[in-house]
Amino acid sequence: EDQVTQSPEALRLQEGESSSLNCSYTVSGLRGLFWYRQDPGKGPEFLFTLYSAGEEKEKERLKATLTKKESFLHITAPKPEDSATYLCAVPTSNAGGTSYGKLTFGQGTILTVHP
Amino acid sequence: EPEVTQTPSHQVTQMGQEVILRCVPISNHLYFYWYRQILGQKVEFLVSFYNNEISEKSEIFDDQFSVERPDGSNFTLKIRSTKLEDSAMYFCASRKGLNIASYEQYFGPGTRLTVT
Numbered sequence: 283e284d285q286v287t288q289s290p291e292a293l294r295l296q297e298g299e300s301s302s303l304n305c306s307y308t309v310s311g312l313r314g315l316f317w318y319r320q321d322p323g324k325g326p327e328f329l330f331t332l333y334s335a336g337e338e339k340e341k342e343r344l345k346a347t348l349t350k351k352e353s354f355l356h357i358t359a360p361k362p363e364d365s366a367t368y369l370c371a372v373p374t375s376n377a378g379g380t381s382y383g384k385l386t387f388g389q390g391t392i393l394t395v396h397p
Numbered sequence: 398e399p400e401v402t403q404t405p406s407h408q409v410t411q412m413g414q415e416v417i418l419r420c421v422p423i424s425n426h427l428y429f430y431w432y433r434q435i436l437g438q439k440v441e442f443l444v445s446f447y448n449n450e451i452s453e454k455s456e457i458f459d460d461q462f463s464v465e466r467p468d469g470s471n472f473t474l475k476i477r478s479t480k481l482e483d484s485a486m487y488f489c490a491s492r493k494g495l496n497i498a499s500y501e502q503y504f505g506p507g508t509r510l511t512v513t
Contacts, residue, residue, distance in 0.1 A: 313500055314500045314501075316500075316501065316502075318504075323486075323507075323509070324506055324507065325401075325403075325488050325504035325505050325506045325507045326440065326488070326504045327504070328501060328502070328503055328504075331500070331501050369440065371440075373500050376453050382428070382445045382447065382452040382453045383428055383430070383445060383492055383500055383502065384430070384442045384445055384453055384455075385430075385432075385440075385442060385490075385502060386442070387439050387440040387441075388439070389438075389439050390439070
């Protein structure tokens with residue numbers, strides 16, 4: 283069964299304190315791994331797509347990396363405005379092995395950055 | 398920058414009533430999705446829609462749910478007879494197409510559905 287697991291569930295950082303979030307996945311035939319940011323009461327906001335092991339993407343203080351089993355979202359010198367829930371998702375297939383792009387999400391990591 | 402829009406932002410309804418949630422996907426996108434998120438839980442897939450028909454649906458998407466693309470821009474989710482457990486945030490998403498470069502999905506701001 284396709285699964286996406288994120289850790290930790292919650293992370294509290296001081297402003298400027300760098301850290302990493304983890305996303306582990308088991309899926310047959312990876313068609314990409316996506317990171318989203320979700321603010322309270324809002325929709326997921328697309329951040330990155332990673333397609334193959336070794337790939338890295340960067341955006342401001344965020345860097346996403348991918349291995350064959352997991353992805354990391356590194357946050358360098360975070361600011362309070364980086365506080366949000368970070369979601370990881372992968373496209374998964376139906377029982378027949380066909381993918382129409384359905385995303386399976388992890389439960390998210392709630393990041394709080396204190397000034 | 399093009400974005401997915403959803404209306405209403407909040408819908409309160411009584412159990413047993415019908416509701417229609419509306420979405421306008423990004424204009425050149427071909428695949429459309431509905432997801433829901435019960436408070437404090439994961440985002441869950443409901444249904445995908447392509448070429449004017451459902452391409453995949455989850456176990457949650459039973460006979461009480463339906464989707465429609467009534468014109469070239471709107472995409473709707475109808476719940477025929479709402480239950481208390483339908484209370485959730487409902488997100489519409491769209492993506493460009495099938496090839497590997499376009500599996501990315503873009504989400505709308507959501508409709509908070511409260512069933513009383």
